[in-house]
Amino acid sequence: METYEYKVVPAPEKATKVKGLRGPACFAHTLEQVMNDLGKDGWSYVRADTLPVEERTGLRARQTHYRNMLIFQRKITAEPAKLDAPQPAAAAPAPLPAPPPLPMIMMPANAPDIPERPAAE
Numbered sequence: 544m545e546t547y548e549y550k551v552v553p554a555p556e557k558a559t560k561v562k563g564l565r566g567p568a569c570f571a572h573t574l575e576q577v578m579n580d581l582g583k584d585g586w587s588y589v590r591a592d593t594l595p596v597e598e599r600t601g602l603r604a605r606q607t608h609y610r611n612m613l614i615f616q617r618k619i620t621a622e623p624a625k626l627d628a629p630q631p632a633a634a635a636p637a638p639l640p641a642p643p644p645l646p647m648i649m650m651p652a653n654a655p656d657i658p659e660r661p662a663a664e
Contacts, residue, residue, distance in 0.1 A: 547618055549589075553612055554591060577613070586615035587616055589614045589616050
């Protein structure tokens with residue numbers, strides 16, 4: 544089974560200046576640069592999405608903006624551990640050692656007797 548990892552990057556909002564290009568061609572060149580830079584690292588373009596983002600405006604107010612995102616994927620080369628395969632049973636932890644015996648407290652022979660408490664009525 545093939546597994547993929549994904550990368551989401553914001554689409555450029557402004558075109559970079561390029562000598563000899565104007566308007567949509569300039570923006571297309573900027574977008575092309577972003578896609579080629581990621582392509583060099585093995586990322587394949589999947590799609591562009593427009594997603595809502597709630598942002599703060601002032602102290603308490605919030606406003607929803609829409610951001611254009613570019614989604615890329617690439618195949619993961621290392622085979623991950625199979626989730627369906629049974630895992631080997633873990634060895635039971637060793638039992639804890641028994642606590643040492645409590646010391647005996649001896650009353651001195653000349654200690655006064657402690658009277659018993661009267662029963663509560």
